[in-house]
Amino acid sequence: MAEYIEEEYFAPGHRACIGCGEALAVRLACKALGQNIIIVNATGCMEIVSSQLPYTSWRVPWIHTLFENTAAVASGIEAALKVMRGKGRGLAQEVNVAAIAGDGGTSDIGLQALSGAMERGHDFLYLCFDNEAYMNTGIQRSSSTPFGAHTTTSPAGRKSIGQFSWKKDMPAIAAAHKIPYVATACPSYPKDLMRKVEKGLKIRGPAYLHILSVCPIGWRCATDLTIKIGRLAVQTGVFPLYEVENGKYSLNLDLPQLKPVAEYLKLQGRFRHLSDEVIKEIQQRVEEEYAKLKEKMAG
Amino acid sequence: MVKKVGMETSVAIGEVVKRVNADVIAAYPITPQTHIVEHLAELVAEGELDAAFIPVESEHSAMSACLGAAAVGARTFTASAGQGLELMHEVLYVASSMRLPIVMAVTNRALSAPLSVWGDHSDAMAVRDTGWIQIFTENGQEVVDNVLCAFRIGEDPRVLLPVMVHLDGFHLSHMIEPILLPEPSQVAKFLPENKYPLPLDPSRPVTMGDFGPPVIYSEAKKAQEVNLRAAKEVVLECWNEFARIFKHSYHPVECYRSEDAKVLLLAMGSFCETAMVAVDKMRGEGKAVGLLRLRLWRPFPFEEIRKAAQAAEVLIVLDRAISFGGPGGPVCSEVRSALYPLDKRPKVIGFVGGLGGRDITPDGFEAIISRGIEIAKKGSKEEFEIFGVRE
Numbered sequence: 051m052a053e054y055i056e057e058e059y060f061a062p063g064h065r066a067c068i069g070c071g072e073a074l075a076v077r078l079a080c081k082a083l084g085q086n087i088i089i090v091n092a093t094g095c096m097e098i099v100s101s102q103l104p105y106t107s108w109r110v111p112w113i114h115t116l117f118e119n120t121a122a123v124a125s126g127i128e129a130a131l132k133v134m135r136g137k138g139r140g141l142a143q144e145v146n147v148a149a150i151a152g153d154g155g156t157s158d159i160g161l162q163a164l165s166g167a168m169e170r171g172h173d174f175l176y177l178c179f180d181n182e183a184y185m186n187t188g189i190q191r192s193s194s195t196p197f198g199a200h201t202t203t204s205p206a207g208r209k210s211i212g213q214f215s216w217k218k219d220m221p222a223i224a225a226a227h228k229i230p231y232v233a234t235a236c237p238s239y240p241k242d243l244m245r246k247v248e249k250g251l252k253i254r255g256p257a258y259l260h261i262l263s264v265c266p267i268g269w270r271c272a273t274d275l276t277i278k279i280g281r282l283a284v285q286t287g288v289f290p291l292y293e294v295e296n297g298k299y300s301l302n303l304d305l306p307q308l309k310p311v312a313e314y315l316k317l318q319g320r321f322r323h324l325s326d327e328v329i330k331e332i333q334q335r336v337e338e339e340y341a342k343l344k345e346k347m348a349g
Numbered sequence: 350m351v352k353k354v355g356m357e358t359s360v361a362i363g364e365v366v367k368r369v370n371a372d373v374i375a376a377y378p379i380t381p382q383t384h385i386v387e388h389l390a391e392l393v394a395e396g397e398l399d400a401a402f403i404p405v406e407s408e409h410s411a412m413s414a415c416l417g418a419a420a421v422g423a424r425t426f427t428a429s430a431g432q433g434l435e436l437m438h439e440v441l442y443v444a445s446s447m448r449l450p451i452v453m454a455v456t457n458r459a460l461s462a463p464l465s466v467w468g469d470h471s472d473a474m475a476v477r478d479t480g481w482i483q484i485f486t487e488n489g490q491e492v493v494d495n496v497l498c499a500f501r502i503g504e505d506p507r508v509l510l511p512v513m514v515h516l517d518g519f520h521l522s523h524m525i526e527p528i529l530l531p532e533p534s535q536v537a538k539f540l541p542e543n544k545y546p547l548p549l550d551p552s553r554p555v556t557m558g559d560f561g562p563p564v565i566y567s568e569a570k571k572a573q574e575v576n577l578r579a580a581k582e583v584v585l586e587c588w589n590e591f592a593r594i595f596k597h598s599y600h601p602v603e604c605y606r607s608e609d610a611k612v613l614l615l616a617m618g619s620f621c622e623t624a625m626v627a628v629d630k631m632r633g634e635g636k637a638v639g640l641l642r643l644r645l646w647r648p649f650p651f652e653e654i655r656k657a658a659q660a661a662e663v664l665i666v667l668d669r670a671i672s673f674g675g676p677g678g679p680v681c682s683e684v685r686s687a688l689y690p691l692d693k694r695p696k697v698i699g700f701v702g703g704l705g706g707r708d709i710t711p712d713g714f715e716a717i718i719s720r721g722i723e724i725a726k727k728g729s730k731e732e733f734e735i736f737g738v739r740e
């Protein structure tokens with residue numbers, strides 16, 4: 051991979067909020083996706099901030115249709131390009147296909163379409179930009195919202211600690227489809243992210259990349275802390291960076307000593323209400339999950 | 350001379366899709382559409398059709414995959430019915446609004462609940478306003494001919510819209526009839542290559558499916574409406590050209606013994622063939638009755654309906670769907686409002702019948718016509734009557 055890719059395919063001048071980790075992640079991913087690409091985008095923040103008529107932020111072919119069908123649209127494109135090339139019609143060269151969606155568009159409403167597309171083995175790269183809630187519609191919970199987080203539909207209150215369930219393990223669900231490549235990434239580690247996008251694109255068959263994307267609006271954090279919070283998510287073990295290649299797990303950033311989860315939580319207003327006891331519970335869970343992941347590395 | 354071959358309508362549809370050399374078929378099985386997609390899967394598996402057959406996990410994904418395929422310029426086909434068409438609902442709007450030519454055969458089926466796999470037009474009427482061109486057919490030959498026409502109409506650069514060909518579930522989809530399939534040389538003459546003007550292409554990046562703020566949304570919708578209405582000319586042109594090559598002609602409203610008729614019945618789909626038997630019998634008895642068969646449902650053929658119906662005294666419309674709590678069947682209320690501006694117009698009497706696979710025999714049609722005449726004279730307590738229902 052080139053040290054630094056100057057080209058911008060996701061043009062500046064989009065309407066994302068200040069400090070948006072998702073827009074940064076998309077920008078980095080686009081650099082690695084390059085020009086020979088067709089992007090399918092789900093409804094959500096990134097679609098809304100980038101495509102308001104009569105403007106567009108996209109310097110590559112891009113299509114948005116609906117919220118939950120991104121993987122299905124991508125599979126239609128991929129299959130069509132392949133068969134038409136065989137018939138000598140359509141695009142002469144092989145073109146890559148990428149689908150991009152938020153955590154809601156991926157782990158909730160779009161899960162069926164994604165599962166179908168992965169199971170059928172389409173040659174495409176799916177990128178989930180996980181900001182841990184439905185941000186576009188005003189910070190409602192998704193199944194990817196972490197335990198204890200305050201959102202507008204999992205509000206903290208006298209009888210509620212906020213999000214009542216543990217974050218759905220979407221990369222594990224993707225890996226369970228036994229696709230050739232699954233990885234996690236975070237724009238706080240830009241080179242790692244771009245390397246994984248390039249790799250996912252090269253691999254034949256479905257590839258799935260799950261990208262943690264800090265959202266200052268929804269996470270109630272300072273807009274200049276996006277990179278730091280992303281790093282802390284990794285360094286505390288809340289969001290480990292790893293790859294699953296043909297079923298083989300590898301950790302990209304093994305940390306001999308995890309930082310305390312509290313360091314990550316305390317910078318975010320969405321966790322402000324949590325008691326020490328609940329934070330301890332989260333700490334324990336993170337350690338358990340991290341240990342399980344390391345077992346997979348060994349196995 | 351090409352010969353008619355006895356075959357199931359569903360299989361014949363597959364044969365047409367093969368002859369037009371479709372690129373992508375994405376479909377999900379539902380009774381009574383299954384034989385269409387099974388046959389297509391077989392054709393692809395045997396190498397007789399060089400296409401991608403995408404066995405998607407739902408109808409929502411079927412139509413979504415079709416969107417993607419059409420957006421890169423592929424010739425795209427799918428088929429569905431009933432619940433499947435309903436599950437596609439939101440995607441149907443996107444297909445037409447984004448001007449993606451997709452051809453879909455709909456084996457019309459009733460909607461749950463109670464679950465019914467049998468035919469009526471509830472599914473078609475539920476997608477009435479999705480912006481698709483919609484054609485109704487009455488027998489296997491019409492299905493075959495109009496599936497072929499659908500590709501030509503939808504892909505025409507002046508149109509670029511998706512097209513539904515409706516055929517009654519079981520009554521048509523599962524019938525074995527003598528069918529004349531188009532010859533490859535005829536197809537080559539009739540159907541140009543699909544050249545989608547602005548496909549997704551890295552050498553010419555386009556943004557498709559943007560976010561439309563209020564300052565632009567109305568204009569986008571107006572453009573869509575103008576485009577769909579204007580498509581009628583292309584439909585007519587296509588059917589004329591079809592008649593020239595295949596010696597069989599189609600019209601937005603087919604008139605059967607209607608010229609001097611005082612009483613007209615209007616129906617859609619395969620029931621028309623039975624209704625013709627009833628009309629013949631009543632004509633034999635000296636009654637001035639005739640039949641209008643509404644073929645082009647969208648864009649709605651206002652002029653043709655007015656011309657065909659204005660001289661009659663009574664127009665009886667049979668719907669195979671209910672607009673619950675509304676004015677009656679959707680077809681009746683549209684026909685009635687199409688005729689309303691005329692100074693002289695027939696009384697329009699609405700019936701609903703043939704729901705969930707319930708048959709209507711020639712005697713039944715005779716009874717509908719007689720009752721319609723009676724209502725025209727004396728009125729009815731109801732906004733519309735359901736034919737043959739047990740109280």
Ligand SMILES: Cc1ncc(C[n+]2csc(CCOP(=O)(O)OP(=O)(O)O)c2C)c(N)n1
Pocket residue numbers: 072093094095096117118151152153154155156181183184185186187192
């Ligand atoms: C069928 C359907 N249901 C609901 C919506 C409303 N909606 C649009 S975007 C969105 C949330 C998007 O969340 P996510 O996928 O996490 O993306 P984000 O905006 O957070 O980047 C919702 C609920 C919709 N557009 N379509």
Ligand code: SF4
Pocket residue numbers: 065066067068069070071072073095099181185186264265266267268
């Ligand atoms: S709401 Fe969050 S994810 Fe959406 S644009 Fe703003 S910062 Fe980015």
Ligand SMILES: [Mg+2]
Pocket residue numbers: 152153154179180181182183184185
């Ligand atoms: Mg989100």
